[in-house]
Amino acid sequence: MSNFRKRDKTREKASIVAAKNRRELIAAGLNRRDLLKMGLLTSAGMLIPKVGLSAHPLTSAGFINDTPQSRPTTPFVEEMPRLVIKQPTQTLTGPPPQITPNTAGGESRTIAHQAYAQFPAQKFYEMHQKAFLAKSSPDFAQPTTLWGFDGIFPGPLLVARYGEPILVRQFNELPQQNNGFGINSTTTHLHNGHTPSESDGFPCFFNPSGKFYDHHYPNVLAGINSTHPGTGDIRESMHTLWYHDHRIDYTAQNVYKGLAGMYNLFHPEDSAYDTGNENTGFRLPSFPDYDINMVFNDAVYDEDDQLAFDLFNLDGILGDKMLVNGKVQPVLHVSPRRYRFRWLNMGPSRFYQLALLDPTNNSSKPIWQISVDGNLLKKPVQVSNGCRISVAERVDVIVDFTGLQGKTFYVENRLEQDDGRGPTGDVFSPGQGDKILKIIVDGPIVTDNSINPANIPANQAVYFYDFPATTASPVVTRVFRFERNNGQWAVNGKFATCDETRFAVKRNTVEKWIIQNNSGGWQHPIHMHFEEFQTLKINGSAPQTTGIITAGRKDVLRLEHNMQAEMFFRFRDFVGRYPIHCHNVVHEDHAMMVLLEINDTGDTKTNP
């Protein structure tokens, strides 16, 4: 596989030994059942963290990290919950919304809505961020204290449509008592939204406990006030977004604690695009019955079944339990038909390569990848060895279970990762990865009017949207070097602080950014707020359109070892402050971020 990366020679020996031990055990013909019998594998299918065999980070010099270890859990017992669909409200709690910040009324926003008059909200929602108890596995002796939007994890699913602006009022009702980690000061970011700065969830716009913050989401296509006045550029459509806390320096703690949810964005029901109805537009499987959001995250639970967070870790943290929609290794029952799955990697630090495993012969069932970061590709692309997603990346896939009544499949993570620095680059063969979700095809036979991607003619280049052109000349080329200086994460040798905006982008212009990774054995998911980018080149080559897909419109760049990527940006329509940052949230919380401002002047700093 072309995406195998050469192992970094500086990787610590202990990790190499651990990986070698695991491979030797597998090579010795010991299957997972044998390992289970030998006590080297938990019943949950995760390798037991022992010295030399650990899937957990080891500290240097062979010290084993004293990270707590979760109790064993029996996998594939509980149903995978569907996300709760958020309903609009007729009467918002508190004062009516207004364009200027309502400080006297208890709002923590400090900047007026810049686009509310142009795109007044048609629907109003309110969410209450609060502590709650939930059990992620029936084997846990007691429920876990979490923080969540509306007191659930994952938070409720916001379902929005282009042309239908909404307002979401976020109430911070989080307690001061944090049960070990987390800070009750938040800022809610809508990841990938074409959102004005004051509603974007900027890391330094705090919403402290006891306050509320009104977020205005215009739900418009990029270009609406610039290149494509009045309509926006249809090729900039985005469909699978998510929202999460983004409080500077505390994002890892707060998101790990549960402050995350998803946001599906459709076109109008009568449009020719992604409508959420399989009888119209692109005819993608209908929402919500056959269009299912799945939030993947990993976690460690202490002996009281409470979330364990490594407060003193700079590198990135890995869990020993893998969850989907808040449950450890759940089960999903489906009908024999096509489904759209929306996969989100919520972090905090693990990268995944998610594939569909047929356990009868340990083979891969091919799936159709239709998006990168929730943005539809030109057409569905068949992949068999899975989709790679680093933290915050999303991928939409179509899985065809037609005619497969009675079969069982697993969503399997095949990417090897031993510590928070990033994956090793090794990909497990089918059946040797971590099974995260069991899928049983035992639902009733139902009508399926969705498009069968196999029937799209091979010579048809575009089924969804074409990629916007990247031929426009940039007004400036900027270089961003992501690096590590004495354990301090830095960009171009500098550290992020809220009181410093490092550079200015002129609104409605094109820029080229060159992102470099000089941090040795580390990988970084680099996320840019507000505008998507297209990768022009990765290490001098064009991005891939098959296999591990890197082409398309994205908002996260997987910056791998010693990589240099060239990206095309077009900043349109709105102004204000936004960040670019590493979405390994532990790195992000240690200043791996640059703050910029979009305005009508701009600057030409080449190394901001």
Next chain:
Amino acid sequence: MRTITRRSLIASIGAASLAGPFIVAAEAQETKALVNTTSTRDRIRARHFPNLLLTTHEGKKVRFYDDLLKDKIVVINFMYVKCERVCPGITANLAKLQKLLGSRLGRDIFMYSFTLKPEQDSPEVLRKYAEAYHAKGGWTFLTGTPEDMELLRRKLGFTDPDPRRDADKSNHIGNIRYGNEPLQLWGSCPGLSKASWIAESISWVDWPKAAKGERK
């Protein structure tokens, strides 16, 4: 230069100073929490805060948890006197920080600089270093046995996962940890960041009014 006053600290934590309509709901939620916070506080202590016997630059014997951390807001870094790369900049930053902390320093906020080279950095050597940087009361330099200092470094996460880099003390971790021990609020920022930013970061873990009562 901006100094942190009690008022600005309280203002920065928002909820404490502003009796908004949602405080009641938040407090009600707190009482519902099943797991009491004492246990998580103990858990953090057991995992990260060994109660080691250390010596200050003034020659005083202190226990790491009992005397240095318990019930306090603390600022922690690692250094050694002959370090020429990253330390001078960080120590100069901390010298600015101690001024920004004003009268809070030594009252409820404490700064600790732990040596990475206890073999070289005797209390006397540290005392001269502290004097050179005009360290005020409340900023303490500490040493101990090499084993204890190494254990402390690991427990507080001042490590690099690459063993070769980790062994190179001249290239050691340059971050500053700050935290509120009883409130279990811990954060970190680059030691070479601006002192004013470090001060602002520390303000995020300050006491809520309700938790500690009115302070002078």
